[in-house]
Structure formats: structure tokens, C-alpha cells
Amino acid sequence: MKYSYYPGCSLEKNARSYHVSTMAIAKSLGIEFVEVEDWNCCGATEYISIEKVPAYALVTRNLALAAEQNGSTNLVAPCSACYLNLKKADHYLGENVDLRQKIDLALEAGGLSYQPGSLNVQHLLEIIAVDIGYEEIEAQVKRPLFNLRVAPYYGCLVPRPAAMGSFDDPEHPTSLDNILKRLGATVIDFPLKAQCCGGHMTQISEETALELLRRLLKNAADYKADMIATLCPMCQLNLDAYQDAVNAHFGTDYKIPIVYFTQLMGLAFGLPADELGFGSEIVSARPALEKITLEEPKPARTRERGKKKTDLPLPTRPEEG
Amino acid sequence: MTHTVTSRPPTLFDNVIAETPGKALNLHACLQCGTCAGSCPSGPDMDHSPRAIFAMLDAGMDDEVLNSNTPWFCVSCYYCMVRCPQEIPITDIMYTLKRLAIKEGYYQEDKAPEFSETFCDFVEHNGRSFELGIAMRYHLRYHPLGAFKMAAGMGLHLFRKGRMDLTPSRIKNVSQLKSILNKAKELGGAA
């Protein structure tokens, strides 16, 4: 399968490991990524806060380039913020005539043009969960992640806003859970899986940001997660790089490695850890990874309806229902 | 969603709707139910809850709205937006409020605008951002102590891990980007 690939600024440096591991598993899964030539920053959540039309123009230049270079009509972004900005621009331009006309003129000034809807903007998680599919993933597993307790963490911008059509539930997404289960990991029912890491709040009010991070770390720890699997550079950066700050600020002692789900996939696919960018995380993942065993754990006690005699029957879970 | 058009001069309420893409007209249908404020991760730090902001807009308390820190504390998690029973694009409205506040020259010192602006002129000159570099520069510019704390806190870590550099990468066709952005600014005005 062939996709146009928009790495985004983070993957160039701070989230290098995300990029490397993505490329590594792409090989195993037979995905071809064609990087968009001379792409520019998507504007993150900042640019749109200052100026609307330039913000959309900035994003749309990338869409225009991707469409023109036609590597594929499917444009993939591994970074949640980039993914949403690209998708949103494509959506609103199709919907809002006035904005569309302005952007057309702006692009024209750069000798470019873009027809909304001509690209299908996808997040990396979507193509792996939906286009590739769980069966194929399971087929690639050489070293199952037995006994590794992972908290699947989606963050905000992939599941939400669902208005433009989301491939997963905006409140209770399950695709990452399913991927990790197929890798053999023990996936915890992480209540905060789609809660917010604070985004750029670290730059605006550290107080606020640290509290948001604390909630996530505490809850993951309460569920005895060995690590948190993310799919967004911003989430990874905040949870990883500020973990010390959180501990210092709240007098806690969290040591939860934050890794990209692609790194865990690569590991399960039997690829060497150093080719997956392990080691670049600040809270080291090594101790957690050492917990991985060869034999499968006994299946965790699933809540049967009315286990104990006194118990009242439970309604079936949404997934089952 | 039909809304009767009147001849009176546009209020801030009208402008917010006009400047927000998507189903912004739904703002008229706000039930004041508080789902947005109840869902907001950073809500407790806002001086007015998003719901209150909408009520204030309706009441014509324009200064208070534009002075409010509410939009600046929005972390764009979009929970309010997916949960709103009236399908109001709340997160997008928060972006609009930020833009209008800047346009009207409101906003508190050493808050988000500078960070955003730092970010933006970076992008405009290089075509690429590199958050950490920007963060550093932002802190050095606006609160050196903060910057020191940062560096001490995480900056060094990242430095050691080779995840941070202070030289941004540049795109080839910066001139093309510039002409696009300049045209866009000319068309878009501040908001």
C-alpha cells in the first residue's frame, strides 16, 4: 500500500523515534510512505489562534503540494495535531465558500492550488488499524509482548472532533487497545485514554499543565501500567519530559515510560530495539521491557455477569453490545 | 438553522459567528446546560466557564469576554465540541475569541499570545517550527527565570537525548510560503 507521508516538525527531531519506528514497521507491513516534498509546518494549535486565513493558507500549502506530487491520494500524518489541521483545512475549505475563495487566492500567489476533498487525510493509527487490519498485525508478531501492562493513550486530536468523520469513538476509542492486544500485551482499561495532556499549556500555565499530566500518570499508575503507549509527539513530550516536573511539583514518584505504539509494534515484530528509537525517551523504557516474558499470562478475570451469588447482572459492555 | 437577518450593526456575538467556520450559528441555540464547562480539563483555571462566556456574549458584555482568559486556557481537546447537545463548535469559537482579542488589542501580558506569536514568526521565516527552540526563545524573551527553570527541568534532558537543537530546519521554498502568507494576511485581516 502506498501513502503520501507528512511527518511534521516534531518527527524531525524531538519525536525522531516515532518516525524511525514508523518507517521500520512500514517495511514489515508492506506500506510505502512517500514524503511530501518541501512540506511546511501545519501551524500546530498556535497559528490559528493568531490569524485565521494565513493559518489555513499555511496548512493548505501542504495539501496542495501533496496533491500535486501525487504520491497517493491518501495523505498520512503520524502527529495528531498535524493530522487534525490537515483534515480540518480540507473539511472547512469544502464547506465554507468565503474561506475557500481566500485560500485559493493565497495559494495562487505561490503558484499553487488545491481542490478540497481531493485528498483523504488519515492518521497513522487509522491506516494501521483499518487499512492494514488487526489480522495482518497479528500475523507479523514474532515476539509477543506477554505480561507487559500497557495503558493505551489516544489523547484528543485523533478521536475528536468526530464531526468530520472519525474512524473511532470520540469518547471511548478502541483501535489502539485492539492493536496492542494483538501484540500480546496486557492492555488496561485506561479511563483517561482520550483525556488531554495539556498540549501547549506547558508554555502558558505550567500549574495547569502539570495537573493535567499528573492525572494521567496517577491513573496509569493506579492501573499498574508498565508504560503508556502514545500516538502523538505532543502527548509523548509532555508526559515524558515533564514527568520529573510533575514529581517535583506534587511530591510524587512516577517512573512511567512513554513510548510510541509503533515502537511496541516493531518490538513485537521482532525488530531490534535500537532500530526503533528506544533510548531516546527520558523515562527509560528498559525496566518495563524487561518484564516481557515468553509465556502467555493467564487470561485476566473478565467481568462475568453476576459472578458472585449476590451479584446483580451487569449490562453488556458497549463493545460487546 | 435559520437565523433572521437584521439591519442592526453586527455585535461581537455576530462577529464570533461570522469568523468561525463550521456550524457556528448553533451558538444561538446554546441551552446554557454547562456540558462544555463540565467537560473542560482546564476549566477550573478559567475566569469564566465557556458556558458563561456564551451568556456574556449574548448579554453584550464584550469587554469582559475579550478580557477573559478563558480562550487562552483552552487546550483544544474538543471534548466540549463533541458533547455539546446543540452541536456548537465551541473549540473553534475559542480560537475565534483569541483572534478577536488580539485584533482588538486585549490580552494579558506574558500569556499565550506572545508564545503563539513567537511560534508564528518562526514558522513564517523558516517554514518549520521546532517547539523546544521556540519554547526556549519564548521564555528567554518573556520570563528568563522561567526559561532557566525549563532548561533545568526538561531542556537539558532533551538536549542529552538529542531531541532538542537550537537551529531550526528550513524549507526550500520559503519565498513561496511567504508570498502565500502575505497574500493570506492581506485577505484575512487580523481575524
Add this chain to the structure above:
Amino acid sequence: MSDHFEPVIVGFLCNWCSYRAADLAGTARIKYAPNLRPIRVMCSGRVDPQFVLQALRSGADGVLIAGCHPGECHYVNGNIKALRRFTLLRKTLEQWGIEQERVQLLWASASEGTVLAAAVNRMTEELRALGPLRWGEKVLGDNGAAHLVVEEV
């Protein structure tokens, strides 16, 4: 296009849904384009293609056929029959170069006054853009020969 052209639309409204929808639009004081001239039929299935052709020949710029939603027809499935005839009729009209917008089919239940009003507004706009039908030039040519053919349809 003449600057003040106001299209005339003949509406065949079924007694049970769309005629009542128009009643409701009125009762609810929904203002919409006055260009529609409604004619009541018991069911959209009663709309004989000849009615439509006659309307266009008699100077209407467009015809709106409105019935109950599929599955809600008061007469089980008259509206589906209307749909079939409509599809065929539209094809025929296209042969004569009569634009699709000129003959439209609409589902509007008795509770959908807004739907009907919106449809009339939309259609009026579309026809304003298209301009007068000019049946004579389009279909008849100079001698009325083609006309006779039409009569037979």
C-alpha cells in the same frame, strides 16, 4: 437574462402529506417564494405526465411534484409510482433540452412545512437562474409539428 424575471411554478401536491405541509407552512407563518401555484391531487401517483407537459406548455417555468415520503404514502406506494414516472419523464424532457431543475420531485410529510417552503425557495432560485422556459422555441420549432408528438405522450 431579464433582470426581473419571476418564474411560475406549478405544484402538484398530494392531499395527505405535501398539501398539508404547505398548509402547515402557512399556519406557521413561514414566508417563502410566492411563485408556487399549488394544485391538489389525492396522491402523487395521480400525477399524469400529461399534467406536467401541459403545465410547461401553458407557460409554467417549472413543475414541482410533491408526495409523502417513501413508505408513508397514504395509498401504500403511490409515491413510488410517481417516482418511476418522474424518472422517465425527466429523461424525455432532457431529450428536448429542458433542464432537470424545471421538473422536480419532493417528499414532504404533513409535518414538514419547512421542508416544502425550503424546496420552493430553492427551486425558485434555480429557475430564476435558468430564466424563462420558452417552450415554444425549445420544443415546438416553427411549425407545431413537434407539438403534436408531445400531445401523444
Add this chain to the structure above:
Amino acid sequence: MTDQKKSPAEQEKVGVYICHCGSNIAGTINVEEVAQWAEKNPNVVVARNYEFMCSSTGQELIENDIKEKGLTRIVVASCSPHMHEKTFREATERGGLNPFLFEMANIREHGSWATNDKEAATSKAKALVNGAVERVVHHAPLEKIPVDINPNTLIVGGGIAGITAALELAEGGHHVYLVEREGTIGGRMAQIDKTFPTLDCSACILTPKMVDVGQNDNITLLTYSEVESVEGYIGNFNITVRKKARCVTEELCTSCGICEEKCPQKVIDENYGAGISYRKAIYRSFPQAVPGYPVLDKENCTYFQTGKCKVCEQVCPTEAIDYEQEDKVITFDVGNIILATGYDLFDARQIPQYGYGRLANVFSSLEFERMVNASGPTAGHIVLRDGVTEPESIAIVHCVGSRDQNHNEYCSKVCCMYSLKFAHLVHEHLPDAEVYNFYIDMRTPGKGYEEFYHRLLNEGTHFIRGRVAEITDADRHPGEEGKLIVQAENTLLGIQQRTPVDMVILSAGIEARHDAEDVSKLFKMGCDHDGFFNERHPKLAPVSTMTDGVFIAGACQGPKDIPDTVAQGGAAASQVAKLISQGTVLMEPVRASIREEECSGCRICNTLCPYNAIEFDEEKFVSRVITALCQGCGTCVAACPSGVIDGAHFTYTQVMAELKGVLWDVQSDVLTKQEVA
């Protein structure tokens, strides 16, 4: 065409009457001008405008003109024919003309009310009036068709609405077939513990009525049955019902309940038990079930699944168990139908952030109704999902799935009140427990309802104005550990609150039955886009439908509490009783007829007719309409290739005339040449 031959248009003397309807019409339309203009029409003898044509004086105008001026046709331009067509037809008749020699032009709903543009409204009015005049001259005198009313009635749904309607009719001496899908009648009301605001025990007031139904000779009770087909029309419906096999010989069963007691197979009771209690594979939903004999649920029966067991057969003292029993298909005739099919509860799993199905101690309102009910799984004790622990704090969440564009836009009407009732019941059962009601708006319209709210305020319930954002078990502080945290904005304080509680009750809204649309198709009547059945008129005909002889009652028409439901049950019954005592109804003579001499016998019409009302005469090789079956839709009229089917009162000539009439001002030259030629 035939009616062209009779009465050449020129000879008719038409009277035109333009109604002001106060300012409703005259305010927008220049009625004076329209009248004067109309009088110019060669067929029009007199055109008047009058303030209120529907007033007795207005009608007398018509009557006198007919007598004095010898009018032969009448046109009234006023409101919708659905309003006053009847009125003016009667006036026409009193004047000595056949009522069908009248035509109405709707210049109010379709005219003055639909635009503010006076000029446009006036010219539209002219067009509509002219259409009516051109049409009416082609009208033919017609007689209404009398149809006998079969005095038997079908009632679908054995809830309180159906029960009420059935008893009203049966006690009035009319026979009723009451069809219920479940094994017993009783419906939702049988699941409920107490009723608001009086708090009397639901079962105590319901079961006597259920018993009455069971004992009334005028009621044929068909439980565990479903209607399969409906043929015919008002007065003469032919019904087919499938009586599902319950594997119990009703004649032999004494309702002793031993089979139920001994059955080894325990099943979660998703239906009556709301999924929170168990039943056996052979069961009665509750002890007071009517009828008293049980139902064997084959899907869960050990014998039917494995071929072994047969315990019930062994223990039954009267050998009433019959595993070979098969579905029975019953057919019967009725004159009228009442649909009282009730509602479904909104499935709270559609709102993941409320945790229903994931968080054990989040309960649906129906689950709580069962739990707090003395005959429920915990004998009325309010406990957590573990079945033993009493909650110390309970949150009641209003508007779950209601007033929400993402789910149901409408207000479910009963939730505020039953949430208040829940709060009260908690205070009653667990005096020390804290109760928090989270609401958007408190809606308590109804006799004694607001007073009930005040009572709850005094009982110390915490009322928090704010729609709940999320319910989570992810604690942030020691105080929240092991609790369910209800997060919402207290909108009156403008602050976000996290309220730790032991138990959450979701006050789920009311939805149309999942299969409401199929049912509406089966009975040939409409339902709105929410799936609730459409009434004929929201104010003046709330229990009638667009289909004559089919009535609706209760929550199948829209969210409703018990008093309203009972009222509608009664109303529907009296509508039916009226028709029964009338004995016959006069139906519009709008019927198709085939001019046999001209029929080519192509038989196209035969298959088109939705009522199989067209038969084919093999000897004469022509088609013929069975008038009694014809409903007058006109599909065949439009389809007849040789145009020999006349749709009375909607003939080709009449519609064409009206058509040309409404287009009087735009007739193109080409056409007039044609007309002349």
C-alpha cells in the same frame, strides 16, 4: 371525455366568494381587487368578498345567491379545504345544489400567510381563484359512499393505554381483540414501583384492570402474539395474527407455577426485569401476570437446546406442557384499530462518557425501578451491583439521550418527574444517603407535579443545575478513591464540580419502539422522523391518524406520562365507539371507474392498484373497478394508456382545467394558437 360531453362549460353560472378572514387574508391580499377581477370571468355570475365566509351570514350569502341568481357552481376562496371544505359543501347543499359542485381556493395557508409581498399574494390569489373557477365548471354531482362499520375492534399493545381502551369499549358492549407481543399484558406500568406524584403503588392500581381484561367476555386476549397483516379499510379491516407457541396448553394450565419453580435454567430477564434480574426458561414475567399461564422460551430452554431435561413436563400436574405446540395463525375482521404499542427506553450505552455497561454501579432508570420494586431482584433494597452494599450517596442524571442533537432532540417529558420520584424513594429507603439531581431545566408541568418538586426540595435533595459531562472512576484525590465521580458544571455557581458518589442512576429518555416504522407501514399510517406515530392533528385530532379507522394512544405517539396515556386510551376508545354507534361512515366519492366500452383490456391497471380493487372480466376482456375496495388514489387513472379510467372529482378534464386556470397570466402565444387551431 365523458364529463366534457355533459354540461358545456359556458352554460354554468359560477358564484365566487372571497373571504377576508378578518385581516388574516385581507391584510395581505387585496380581496376587493380579486373579487372584481374574478367577476370578469365569463362563467362568473357574481363575485363577492366578505369578512368571514365561514360565519352563518357568510354561508347564507352563498345559499341566497344560489336561490336568487340561479347559481350552478360555487367557489369559495378562503382557508385550506382541510379546514372548511365541509362547511361550504353543506352551505352549497342547503342552497339546493349537489355539494360536489363546489370548489375551494386556498388563499390563506397557501397565500396570505405564506408571504408578506401584497402584490404577489394578490396575483397568486387571482391565479388560485381562477383555477378553482375553471375547474368547478367541469364538476359533476356526486354522492358520498356509505360504508358499514364492523363493531369489533383491534387493539395492539397491552400496556395501560391498550388496557384502558379495551375496557372502555368492552364494558360498552363492543367486542375487542387485544393483541400483546409479550406473554402478559401490563406493559411498562407493570415494571414500575411507584407512580408520581401520588406515589401510589403502580402494580396495585394496574393489576385490578389487568384482571378485568382477563375476565371480560367481550375481550379476546391474544398474548405472545403479533399482527402479521392488515387488509381493507375503515369499517372493514381483515386482520391476521400469529399466536406464537408458548408450549403450554392453555386449557390445561392451572397457573400453579411449579414448572417455573423447578426449571433448572436461569436466564437474565432482559425484558420485564430490565436486565437486572433473572427468570427461568419457562416463566411468567410476574406473579399477577394475565393470562396466568407461562411462556417457554425456546432459545434458552435446555430441552430445546440439548434435547435433554423435560423437567417442566415431569412436574406439571395437569400435563399442560406441549413441546410440539406450533404457532397459530388467526384471522378475524374488525371495523377499527387502536395502536397502543408504547415506547423503548434510550440505550445509555450510546453515551460512553456516562460509563453505563463499563462502570458497574451506573444503573439505568428502568434497572433502578426494578431494584426499588418490592417484587424486584433485591426485594426493594437499594444496593450496589454487588447486591449487598447500600450506597451512601447517589447521583441522578437527567436528560440522558434527550434534548441532545447527537441523540434525541426532543424532551422526554417524564424524566424530570421520575427522577424526583427516585430521589424521594432513596430518601425513603436510605434516609442517610445523599442524593444529587443533575438537571438542565426542571420540568414539572402537571397537576401536583410542581408541588412534588417542592416536597423534594424540603426532603434535602441536592439539586445541581448542570448537564453531567462525564462519569468516571478515575479518582484524582484521596476523597474520590473507590467512588464514581460525576463531573459537571454547577451553572448557577459557574464552577466545575466533581461529585463523588457510590451509585449513579441515568434517567434515560423515551424513544419510539425500534420497530415503530415497520408497524406504521403495516397499518398504512405515518410516523415522524423520531419514529413516533403521526396524529391527524396535533391539537384537534390527537388520537386519530391520517388513515381512517386507525387510532393511536399513549407513548407510541410521543413521550407521555401515565395520566396522559390513560386519557388517550379513553379518547381513542370513544372515537371508535362513535363510529360503531354511527354504524356507517360516508366516504368521499373520490373513486375510479372504467369506461368498459373503451377499455382495451391491457390490464396495466390491474397490477398497479395497491388495494387489488381492479378485477378483470375474462369474457368481456375488460377491467372493472370494485368500488367498495377502491380508495381513490388515482394511480390507475394516471396510468391508463387509453385514458378510459375516470377518477371522480379529480378527472383529467378537471385537473387540466384548473391547471390552465392557475396559469391564466402566463399562457404563451404558441399555446393560444394551438388552442384556437
